[in-house]
Amino acid sequence: MSDSQHSITIANREIPYMLKVSARRRTIGMRVDRNGLTVHIPSRMPRREIPAMLLKHADWIENKLDQLATRLDTDLPEMQWKQGEGLNYLGRELKLELKIGGLRSLPVVNGDALRVCLPDPSNSVALKRKVLSWLRAQALEDFTRRIAIGAAQLGVKTPPIKLSSANTRWGSCNSKGEIRLNWRLIQAPPHIIHYVVAHELAHLKEMNHSAQFWAWVAKLCPDYSAHRRTLKALSPSLHLL
Ligand SMILES: [Zn+2]
Structure with a gap:
């Protein structure tokens, strides 16, 4: 060596x-x-x-x-994958509650805890993998529902959605009308997710950031400018995972 x-x-x-x-x-x-x-x-x-x-x-x-x-x-501490550690989910903190159980059982929200079963709860790699895969599944379900509701409000066809894990952006909309949303947003409070969804849906109407574009965002999310600032401030903590 x-x-x-x-x-x-x-x-x-x-x-x-x-x-x-x-x-x-x-x-x-x-x-x-x-x-x-x-x-x-x-x-x-x-x-x-x-x-x-x-x-x-x-x-x-x-x-x-x-x-x-x-x-x-x-100076935010790195997340520790162990019993009692806090995890952000839809703006709330869930404490990891580890139990011995099958690898295939899904994590369950139980009050302020996220109960996760693993054959060996001290295996932090398996724990991280299981929790992240659960978070991604929750993200896809949550974002898909919000996109469908918002698209109906804007009077546009529900666009296809994909999860991303890009570091620099929370969402994007390409010229084919496909929307990508960062799965890490599932950690943020619902109104923040709502703002990002409104932003990307508004791009189906205007592929730019003109005044007309922001008017479409405001139609779905009247308080968008406050939410936009909050998201900026939250970003470092959402990137810890
Ligand atoms: Zn944009």
């Missing part, structure tokens, strides 16, 4: 990384934490292939570094 410091330029940004070479390793691995980017490679991998490999994962690396910067800026 040998460690060395290198750097790569991604989107005009010089990114230092620690290269760890190991004879025992068979696969490439990357990690971003408080020490920055660390790249693990098997010793048989030619070094000249490293830049191309990193550029292939440029989006992932940039996203992770931005997430990290947000977290360090705001």
Whole structure:
């Protein structure tokens, strides 16, 4: 095993990384934490292939570094996947309540708790996977319902919706009229989700941010400007997951 410091330029940004070479390793691995980017490679991998490999994962690396910067800026602690830890769901805090149970059983909201069953509740990787997959399913159900209601109010056909996990935007609407919403929004209070949905639906009427566009947003969501500010302020905490 040998460690060395290198750097790569991604989107005009010089990114230092620690290269760890190991004879025992068979696969490439990357990690971003408080020490920055660390790249693990098997010793048989030619070094000249490293830049191309990193550029292939440029989006992932940039996203992770931005997430990290947000977290360090705001001093928000990283979520711990364990009993009693708080999780934001529709603007409320649910405490994780872990039980021994089957891997396939779905998490259940029980008062102020989210009850999650796992064969081994101390397995934080399995816990995280199960909770995130539940959150995504809740997000899809919630957003789909809101989109259908809003589309009817605007008098447009209900557009197809997909979940995204883009780091820089909460929602988007393309020229084909498909709407993407970030699943992390399911952590936010309902009126904030409502604003993002209204914003993307209004793009079905106006593909710009003109006064006419904002008038359509206001039709669905009269208090949109307050909600827009709240969403900005909430963003770092919604990106902790
Ligand atoms: Zn927009």
